[in-house]
Amino acid sequence: MSITSGRHSSRVESSSTLRHAADEPGSDQKGDSDSGPLDMIRLTLSWLFLFVAVGLLAAVVVVPRLAGATPYTIMTSSMRPHMPPGTLVVARTADPAQVHTGDVITYQLRSGQADVVTHRVVGVGQDGRGERLFTTKGDNNPTTDPAPVRAVQVRGKVWYSVPYIGYLNQVITGRQHVIAVYVVAGLLLAYAVFMVLSSARDRRRARRERRRETA
Incomplete structure (x- = not known):
């Protein structure tokens, strides 16, 4: 009886574990699906902000100076x-x-x-x-x-x-124009680098999560 009981208990525990393991990927996948569009919107808005800032800088300072x-x-x-x-x-x-x-x-x-x-x-x-x-x-x-x-x-x-x-x-007038160009250009460059690195990190993290789920 003890052997039968032990086998029965083992089956129950294994089944429970399998059910739990089956539930987890589904919940992770749901979380990924929920956060995916939000991440895309955030990334799009960030790049849009960057392009607008660069455009304004060019219109106010860079283009007039070069032309x-x-x-x-x-x-x-x-x-x-x-x-x-x-x-x-x-x-x-x-x-x-x-x-x-x-x-x-x-x-x-x-x-x-x-x-x-x-x-x-x-x-x-x-x-x-x-x-x-x-x-x-x-x-x-x-x-x-x-x-x-x-x-x-x-x-x-x-x-x-x-x-x-x-x-x-x-x-911003006179010499401040020149200073503004270097300061704003440096900030925008740093922001662009940050966004590229952040996007690459998120993609690597997503690939690791997918490999972990399929392992």
């Missing part, structure tokens, strides 16, 4: 709706002969002074000496600007604009 262009910030509502306050505009030097009606230009209010305005050209003419003159107007203004703009006042023709990023350009 010899100058970034400016729209501070008033005169160019709404396409260029609201806070818009970053990047202007490239342009031959006055290549500036035409419909172009958006950045020009000095008075020749040789730092204050500039970005408005649209609505008319092109000449003075008595043959100098090219531009009539300008803010898209949101009811009337044209009071004085024509001389060619010597034109700082550039707007190349591209990025809404609301101009405030960042106001914060």
Whole structure:
């Protein structure tokens, strides 16, 4: 009887163990299936953030610097709706002969002074000496600007604009641009390396888990 009892007990324990072992992979698999999409979403959002940050850095600092262009910030509502306050505009030097009606230009209010305005050209003419003159107007203004703009006042023709990023350009000026490039580029590079290593680690961990389940 004791032998029969022992065999019976052994069978029960073995069956229980098998059931427990059969349950565990299922629960692990369910956990993996639950966390898989979340990990993918997290990874996608992380890379999206990285690309957006790199794009903004390029638009504000890198591209203007490489192209010899100058970034400016729209501070008033005169160019709404396409260029609201806070818009970053990047202007490239342009031959006055290549500036035409419909172009958006950045020009000095008075020749040789730092204050500039970005408005649209609505008319092109000449003075008595043959100098090219531009009539300008803010898209949101009811009337044209009071004085024509001389060619010597034109700082550039707007190349591209990025809404609301101009405030960042106001914060980092002069040598701070160069420092910002190295600092932000270093941080983004470190973040990219971290994401690559983290993704590779997660894949190795998933492969080990699959091998352990099939062993």
